[in-house]
Amino acid sequence: MRIVWYEIRKAFNWRILLLLALIAVIMYQLFISFYFQHFPNGRPESDDYKLGVALVNKYGNVMDTSAFNQFKLSYDQDVKAADQYIQTRPEFADAGIHNYAEFKNVDAASTEQAQNLHGKVLLTDQADVFWKLQSEEYWIDRYEHKSQTFYGNNTVAASAVPGRIERLQQVVTSKGRMSILPYFVVNNYMNLIEMTAVLIFFSVIVLTGPIYMRDRRNKMIHVQYVSRTGRRLLSKKTVAALISTFVLVTIELSVFFMLYARNKTSMFFASSMNSFMNDRVLWFNLTFFQYIVLTVVALYVLALLVTLLVVWMSSISPNTLTLIGMQVLGAFLAARYMRYYLMTDIGDIRMAPFIHPLAYLLIIIGIATLTTLRWRRERRLDIQ
């Protein structure tokens, strides 16, 4: 145990810590900060966000049919407010607009005066009342068409994955379908966790890389082999690397979720991912919070698997050039494919339900085999 602790201390030396901090700052600046600073991103997203929050406060996370009817009544109230707005301003009457219905129908065929006024009210004046109505109409429309899924007429849905159509039919009639979870809240979280995953993969790869190289370079391996621990050292190093990764991922994710809390999405946590306002359907019933937990668990598992792979790379590389080369290939695969195929896409109905368990199983078997073979070889390895 003491050796494991020494190895961890060696891994977190000040130079590596400095590099890890710099990597985090740069990646945050380039790829992550955008999704914090621009959530919700402009109009109409911010209006949709406000509406979503108001609906959850009023009806809870599920908007059943009676709540929906109430919502439509409040929409009628808002239309009246808009009518009043229009009637108290003479420029509308001048342009031939007397109520909200006429305002809404302004299009390319209308008079130029009406078109200009329409643009001015929405874009220059930013009159909230019209933006709000637009959002409400969008939500009402999606609720009324909640039996149609994003994949409803898609060839994906019709393709030969058994149970997909049945699952879609089951989802659209379920109570979860009525829950309130705007698609951009989910997409924002997905973008954030995917880029954070890339940061975590890179950090873990940089942190774990030198674990074996460092001792080989200092010719410490020879001394270590003749000690009491002897060649079991590699397994201790592996354990140390896994613990270091766990610590690093925990720190980075803690910071991430502290920042994410400022996006204020917690009111949607209890909503089902299969909501009428979300663009994705899942194979199983998860709330948004459960989905977040799922992605976090997947991220931990992936980070630990990447660690085992990098320990293997570090222990077989004859020089740093080889190590860096292998790490670059690994980092590329992790950053380009792993972050969604093996994390945010889990449970997505566009994929066959057995794909993810199978993929994880194969990867775990593959990496476990590499690690065991390496441990066995280590026992009989000639000293260089």
Added chain:
Amino acid sequence: MNLVLLELRKALATPIVVVMIGACLAFNLLLMFAGGHPRSELQVVNQMAESLGFKIDAQFLTANQVAANASGDEERAVRTYYANRMKGIDNLYHHLDLNQVATAQINMHQLTGAAAQTVRGEYAALGVRFKQIVADGEYRTLFFDGKLYRMHSLLFRTLFGAMIFEIIILVVMMTGFLVNYEFEHDTSHVAYTSRRGRRMIRDKLVAALLATTIVSIVIMGTTLPVYFHAYNYTGLWHVPISSAFNAEYSLPYISWWDLSIAQFLAACVVLTYGCALLFAGVAFLVSTWIRNSYLVFVASAIVLGVGVALPGLMPNSSNLVFLSEFTPFTLILNPHLWFMESGAFTTFKFYEIWTFAVWFVLLSLLSVLRIKRFRTQNL
């Protein structure tokens, strides 16, 4: 010279370098064919240009009509499609006002003061060139329809973007490895006390630059021939890059010079190689400060990241924001916009040339200083 070759062998004979080059080429193939570009349709465009020339004039249109009537279904469809598209292109070019583009760019990036003034200046200068494109009819030329196939993006954005990063990764890896080789293999005490001694650092730099050249030749020299074998450009080599058909978005590509596709390609190849040299220089400098090639690689990646993030940290009102774009780190990000209109920050006529020249001189000077310093340094 012998020493240089031996150093070169150290880097290139490592199996991982060969494996990585192989992986890069495989990835390039994937990028090339994943888009599902219809090769037979593209071939028709090529034939049109070969038989009728690529300049679109009345003669071209009549001859195209005749050819369309006398051919098979697909060819007729393609020829008719292009004939229809040609009717609309004058309109855009006669009404496009680059001052409005400048205003839109200024609003988009929220630029004020001197910075906004600079952007207006850039687009005013580009406007002169644009008038020439319209007057000479440079835009009235046939090319694969950019709005349909995005061939310019496929080649110069996707493929060149990937090749630049691949070359740079390999170059930085190898440079860091070579420069620190003696320290990492415990041969420094022998090597640096030999007759050649500490002058060897210069051989290492030369070897790294040679390795850069070889890697650039191998990556570009295999990827590009495969690309042009898959997508035939025979009749289109002399089409200007500013052709209306090359345009992919609402604003067409407007090059600063009357470059043909072939010339533009050659310029991109040369500049890619230039960027590779600059990055070898950066990696060399980092290696002379950090004696661990693992950390050299990570530190170089961080330098790249800082360089890319830098413009975002500059005040929107001052000309510093443009200065921060004159680095190889931002230069490599948009190879498809080299030598042409490229947004508010980099639309300067000699942006690419100045960036390369200034950094080349700067890195060379610093390298010479570091080599001199190395002679008297405490090892």
